Amino acid sequence: MKNTKGKFVDLDTKKLDIEKLKELDAYIESLEDKEGNLIHVLHKGQSLFGYLPENLQLYIARKIGLPASKVNGVVSFYSFFTQKPRGKHTISMCMGTACYVKGADKIFDAFKAELNVGNNEMTEDKMFTLKDIRCVGACGLAPVVLVDDKVYGHVTVEQVKEIIDKYRKED
């Protein structure tokens, strides 16, 4: 099956990890108002699977009893949800205004150049996904970069390579 962009999508829900699905099922079962908690279900799904592939969206839609189009409409509406797999580490550049006026865009460009990827893309070796995120509210540390949950504050262009190398060396 093709999606609206002409890309083939995999809707085979049997390919999903059974153990993770069990946990998701249990969560959905625990909810009284399933439809009203769709966003919470999607948060749970994303935390279990790392992202929300089309077949998982379809699975959730069937489980709750909603059209898959509605689930996909919600997934694509909110920036917190991602439909693409992530690299081992996610590098998130805060794009709040406080960070921006202190040169976040320059640092982001440096990350793009160093990793050779664009925004919301994964490196070829699947080590890193680079993306911009909304203000994390740590404006006192601007500009801020998050690698997974670790926060780096007052980041300079010169530190970009250092930060990446640190994670490359660990693996």
Add this chain to the structure above:
Amino acid sequence: MSNYRMHVMVCAGTGCEAAESKIIIENFKEELKLKGYDQEIQVVKTGCFGFCGQGPIVKIQPDNVFYVKVTPADVKEIIEEHIIKGRRVERLLFEDPKEKVKLEKHDNMDFYKKQYRIALRNCGFINPEDIEEYIAFEGYEALGKVLTEMQPEDVIEIVKASGLRGRGGGGFPAGVKWGFTKNSPGDEKYVICNADEGDPGAFMDRSILEGDPHSILEAMAIAGYATGANSGIVYIRAEYPLAIKRLEIAIDQAREMGLLGENIFESGFDFDIILKLGAGAFVCGEETALIHSMEGCRGEPTKKPPFPAESGYRGKPTTVNNVETLANVCPIILKGSEWFSSIGTETSKGTKVFALAGKVNNVGLVEVPMGTTLREIIFEIGGGICDGKKFKAVQTGGPSGGVITEKDLDTPIDYESIKEIGSMMGSGGMIVMDEDNDMVEIAKFYLDFTQDESCGKCTPCRIGTKRMYEILERLTNLEGDMEDLEKLVDLGNMIKDTALCGLGQTAPNPVLSTMRYFPEEYEAYAKREKTKSYRIDPEKCIGCTLCAKACPVNCITGKVKEAHVIDESACIACGACFTVCKFDAVIKP
């Protein structure tokens, strides 16, 4: 608390936690235990002190000594010098940027001197994960008073008389809003706390929720009693995991003590609160969009009327209040409306919390009485501009607001006056810009944000903001012309007049306002006179190769001892080469 002779208060807000304050707390606990002081000295994990630019912050009580930029390695010294020997650790004291003297008490710092804390009253003073500490600071007294001594009408009257207005940006009188919900028929009603703080660069709501979560729960219960609602919901951003965790702890503790749940204070009044998570959509700050999101749908706004007070969550009468608005409620109940309305200006009562950030020395949360001037906030409390640079503008109201320049800095700030000078209060984000900031790029940044966040429902916003963004991109790529400037103004005004909700109606503001105050910068782009990249003066460059090594995108080439060249098409204008050059050979764009 009385068993301890000394308290070590360590900030555990998002900013300080990111800077390892968790490890600082652990180190203090371990080290104090090792030295046998753990029964005399208590380590308290507190909410945000507000002075985020100086974090992590450690305050020693009752000495009232304020240490800044503390690292885990400093813990030993603080214990040995301060706690054991009673001497100050000089190097960790805050240095006044103007007078160059060390200050040990926070009340003497310019940053705190002019502040008046109502909404932030408990932040940095109590452990937000301990309900007993909140209760010790008059916590749940207001709820007790309301439930045992007052009728719902009286509560609404007090809030109305206090003049409290919505702090999320709208500025609508809170008491009037409560009155609408109360008067709407129906026995199922809701109170919603809007904690979807989407304005990039504003973090007061996050700090209140992290530093004093019970104050919000208590105020929601009061709002519930006043409006006739028994259910409260906090709609909070998923990007704030710490605030979510603290709220969950607070709700559990309040339930356990019977301060939430059935028959609170034996008054027959039931009230409970749950959390609903957002998922990253700026438009969900708009109350109708927020309600749709809470129902599990796309967060698209709908036309008002009907207002949520008539038909809100699940079609029932609903009150939506912002976090900071609610944070003011309990003090108003306890101290009275006259006290609150004596603070502020004619039309805007009380205080406002601003998130001061950008190119200003003292970054942090600032709570000041309404009517304080921007000059006081930026130059006195904020300590002026970083690195001795020149002030250029301050953006208030986030992506919906505009810039304010030097000439309006002495205007006393309230909801009305700030509109008159071409911006808006918004949620209180205040981004300071210096001479290095390019205003066209700033406007483009905001528009990139709003066009990305446009929900797509109405045409003016969905297509209009995109077209405006394209024009700005054309200009900054030096492919535009003077006609583009006219188009920007026309399109901007059209979107303002025709968009469906607040997001669209205000999206053109940053562009229109920067065009008004900095027309020459737009013209320089339109006439293609602007250069975007750094350049190297071949006369001055001696070929030391420092710049080439510093360049993060490797766009500087040249042999050793020969003048280097910057590839202008690849340059990202980060300024790394400018900073490292010792021969003044790099020329700024």
